[in-house]
Amino acid sequence: MRIIDSPMRRDVFQGIADPTRRAILGLIAVHAMTPTALATHFNTSRQAVSNHLKILTECELICPVPGGREIHYHLAPLKMREVDTWLEKFRILWETRLNQLDQVLSNLKSDKNEK
Amino acid sequence: MKNEMNEGFTVNKETSTVNVKRIFAAPGNQVWAAWTEKELLDQWWAPLPWKSKTKYMDFSDGGYRLYAMVGPEGEEHWARADYTSISPKTNFKFLDGFCDSAGTINKDLPRSDWNVNFHEAGEDTAVVITIRHKNLDDLEKIIAMGFKEGFEMALGNLDKMFS
Numbered sequence: 001m002r003i004i005d006s007p008m009r010r011d012v013f014q015g016i017a018d019p020t021r022r023a024i025l026g027l028i029a030v031h032a033m034t035p036t037a038l039a040t041h042f043n044t045s046r047q048a049v050s051n052h053l054k055i056l057t058e059c060e061l062i063c064p065v066p067g068g069r070e071i072h073y074h075l076a077p078l079k080m081r082e083v084d085t086w087l088e089k090f091r092i093l094w095e096t097r098l099n100q101l102d103q104v105l106s107n108l109k110s111d112k113n114e115k
Numbered sequence: 116m117k118n119e120m121n122e123g124f125t126v127n128k129e130t131s132t133v134n135v136k137r138i139f140a141a142p143g144n145q146v147w148a149a150w151t152e153k154e155l156l157d158q159w160w161a162p163l164p165w166k167s168k169t170k171y172m173d174f175s176d177g178g179y180r181l182y183a184m185v186g187p188e189g190e191e192h193w194a195r196a197d198y199t200s201i202s203p204k205t206n207f208k209f210l211d212g213f214c215d216s217a218g219t220i221n222k223d224l225p226r227s228d229w230n231v232n233f234h235e236a237g238e239d240t241a242v243v244i245t246i247r248h249k250n251l252d253d254l255e256k257i258i259a260m261g262f263k264e265g266f267e268m269a270l271g272n273l274d275k276m277f278s
Contacts, residue, residue, distance in 0.1 A: 011252070011255070013251050013252055013254075013255045014252065016128060016251065017250060017251045017252060019129070022128070086255065087126055090124075090126070090133070091124045093162055094124055094135050095124070096162040096163065097159060097160065097161075097162050098135075098137045100158070100159035100160075100162070100163070101139070101149055101159040102139060103159070104149055104155055104158045104159045105139055105140075105141040105145055105146065105149060106140075106141075108141070108145050108148075108149075108155075109141060109145070
């Protein structure tokens with residue numbers, strides 16, 4: 001079974017899974033940038049950068065804003081929050097689990113003391 | 116040592132690794148037992164209101180633990196931990212994966228590589244856990260799979276605790 005992903009509906013995690021795309025997000029987070037300006041930061045081809053921008057746009061992590069001669073890409077911080085929310089849940093799972101372990105261990109200790 | 120992080124939860128997106136560290140006020144042998152004996156493990160492994168139910172456990176190199184996360188409605192999510200390396204009282208490693216109640220691994224679902232370390236220091240024992248996934252996508256899938264409902268409930272419980 002393979003979950004088929006339609007090209008237009010991508011997952012936010014797909015967006016941040018690639019190191020170049022994370023670097024692009026880092027740059028865009030500072031200020032909106034054009035594909036040409038972005039391309040100067042990478043050794044890859046302009047086409048490769050465009051492709052990453054396309055994927056990031058489909059993930060809704062960035063949004064293209066036409067302005068002047070070129071498109072400027074802006075960061076969409078709301079979508080990034082999805083990553084945070086998800087991580088927070090994972091963190092809470094561990095906290096809950098380890099608090100329970102703490103309880104089990106303190107029960108072990110008091111069992112021993114009662115004997 | 117004072118500057119060392121005592122407790123923590125971090126996710127390294129570059130390596131798709133989850134790192135968890137916690138110090139318990141208990142001797143090393145008890146903490147080790149809580150991780151390696153099924154009666155104890157079942158008492159804490161599942162976040163409430165889910166329950167952990169171990170059907171089979173052979174804690175030895177090459178052995179495995181077959182267990183279910185049982186939800187409040189009685190729904191069961193089966194998983195299997197294959198122990199790949201054991202150094203008594205200090206470290207063990209296992210490969211975790213989803214399976215059916217007979218223990219047959221579901222190859223379509225991601226597996227994760229666990230490395231659990233124990234460090235006894237005075238009256239305390241630190242546990243350092245590293246969970247490695249093939250990629251970030253897998254890491255996300257693992258959360259989405261087994262614990263979705265459990266998470267929501269656990270979140271609710273915590274809210275109550277803190278309010």
